[in-house]
Amino acid sequence: MSSMSFDNSELTELESRYSSLENDLQSPDLMRDQRAYASTAKRFSELGRILEVWRKLRKIETEIEDTKSLLADPSNEIREMAQIELEDLGESLKIASEELKTLLLPKDPNDSKNTIVEIRAGTGGDEAALFAYDLYRMYCRYAESKGWHCEILSFNSFSGYGLGYKEVIFSIEGDGAFSHLKYESGVHRVQRVPATETQGRIHTSTVTVAVLPEAEEVDVDFKPEEIRVDVYRSSGPGGQSVNTTDSAVRVTHLPSGLVVSIQDEKSQHKNKAKALKILRARLLDKANLEQKQKISEERREQVGPGDRSERIRTYNFAQGRVTDHRIGLTIYRLQEILDGDLAELISQIGSHFQAKLLAESNLSHA
Numbered sequence: 001m002s003s004m005s006f007d008n009s010e011l012t013e014l015e016s017r018y019s020s021l022e023n024d025l026q027s028p029d030l031m032r033d034q035r036a037y038a039s040t041a042k043r044f045s046e047l048g049r050i051l052e053v054w055r056k057l058r059k060i061e062t063e064i065e066d067t068k069s070l071l072a073d074p075s076n077e078i079r080e081m082a083q084i085e086l087e088d089l090g091e092s093l094k095i096a097s098e099e100l101k102t103l104l105l106p107k108d109p110n111d112s113k114n115t116i117v118e119i120r121a122g123t124g125g126d127e128a129a130l131f132a133y134d135l136y137r138m139y140c141r142y143a144e145s146k147g148w149h150c151e152i153l154s155f156n157s158f159s160g161y162g163l164g165y166k167e168v169i170f171s172i173e174g175d176g177a178f179s180h181l182k183y184e185s186g187v188h189r190v191q192r193v194p195a196t197e198t199q200g201r202i203h204t205s206t207v208t209v210a211v212l213p214e215a216e217e218v219d220v221d222f223k224p225e226e227i228r229v230d231v232y233r234s235s236g237p238g239g240q241s242v243n244t245t246d247s248a249v250r251v252t253h254l255p256s257g258l259v260v261s262i263q264d265e266k267s268q269h270k271n272k273a274k275a276l277k278i279l280r281a282r283l284l285d286k287a288n289l290e291q292k293q294k295i296s297e298e299r300r301e302q303v304g305p306g307d308r309s310e311r312i313r314t315y316n317f318a319q320g321r322v323t324d325h326r327i328g329l330t331i332y333r334l335q336e337i338l339d340g341d342l343a344e345l346i347s348q349i350g351s352h353f354q355a356k357l358l359a360e361s362n363l364s365h366a
Contacts, residue, residue: 011054018047042112050103057096064089098358105357110213110288111179116153116281117211120167122187124205129164131190131315132207134338136168139181141340148174153274154262169278171214178213183326183349185211186310192317202318206311213288215280222283228252231268251275258282327352 021044024030030037067089070082119135121128140150155168172181188207193200230250248263249271260279262271314323315334322337322345323330329348331337337345 011051014047014054015051018044018051021047046103046107050100053096053100053103057093057100060089060093060096064093101358102354105354108179108182110182110284112176113178114171114173114214115178115181115211116169116171116214116278117181117184117209118167118169119165119210120208121158121165122206122208124190124203126158126164127190127192127194127203128205128207129158129166130194131188131205132165132168133163134190135188135207135209136165136170138338138340138342139172139184140170142342143172143174143177143340145340146174146177146180148172148177152264153278154264171277173214178211180346180350181211182213183211183346183353184209184312186312189311189314190317191314210285212281212285214277215284220280220283220287222253222255226254228254229272247271249275251279253279253283256283256286258286324349 021040024040025037025044030040064086067082067085070078071086073079073082117139119132121132124131143150150170150172152168152170156166158164158166186209188209189204190207191202191204194203197203228251230252232248232250247266247268248261249268250259250261251272252259258279260275260282262275262278265271265274312324312326314325315321315338316323317334319332320334321330321332322334324345327349329345331344333341
């Protein structure tokens with residue numbers, strides 16, 4: 001029933017930093033810089049929560065020591081009451097300790113960012129394209145439920161039966177959007193009878209989802225000479241020209257070879273801005289994955305959520321179920337989930353990966 005595994009000197013240092021941040025927030029210079037002020041205020045709030053739990057934990061420890069002394073009381077009734085109280089305090093200490101461990105885990109610097117989601121039809125032809133649209137709609141409905149803004153940056157539709165996307169790239173803007181959706185990256189499998197299937201046979205198709213943190217210019221810095229921008233005339237189905245100006249833009253990052261092409265807007269400047277937005281997100285994602293691989297090649301769960309080849313989830317229409325294979329969770333509310341009710345899935349998946357981080361943290365301090 002002890003929390004001696006926590007470093008008191010480290011927590012004391014946090015208390016000192018909390019006081020320093022409190023003083024910083026009174027600075028007129030900081031108040032004039034809205035971005036810096038918001039960042040400082042957020043860190044101040046985070047440290048405040050850590051210190052609140054720390055003090056609660058210390059209070060429980062003191063109560064435990066005081067209650068232990070009652071175990072030697074001559075009265076049987078008092079000893080029994082003390083034993084019951086110790087059991088309750090022990091449970092409270094355990095909960096507070098786990099909460100403090102969670103709060104002290106290293107924060108993902110990208111969690112507070114907006115996100116860019118890329119969805120691509122995989123195996124399954126038209127059916128995969130139809131399901132790519134279903135997933136796009138699902139994420140946008142979820143974003144709407146959170147009060148976030150969803151905007152298409154680029155898409156490549158298909159001309160078959162129904163609404164479908166061979167590829168769609170869109171941004172979701174909202175507080176903590178990336179932290180909620182970052183574990184959605186991977187292969188999503190759908191099992192259902194296509195609308196065009198006359199024999200009633202179930203087809204299996206796949207769609208790949210990539211969730212990237214939106215990058216600010218300060219996150220990804222490249223020199224002008226590292227970028228090649230080509231402009232060309234936008235084309236529609238069959239190569240037909242959709243306008244008479246060279247508004248389509250292809251941006252190539254020469255060092256990495258990454259290429260982004262945008263032709264959705266009639267304005268060349270808007271297409272270039274969208275292309276650079278997507279390019280920065282891909283470069284930041286690439287750098288993050290390389291860093292994780294360098295830190296620990298053998299820890300596949302660090303890279304797994306970003307591995308575009310990993311099958312993470314199955315949507316089975318015949319059984320009305322959604323199964324997330326990483327945590328063995330099956331929910332029989334398929335239509336509600338496709339309508340954007342992702343709260344249960346996202347919460348349980350987030351808890352799963354947080355528990356893994358906690359386990360690793362415990363091992364590293366053992």
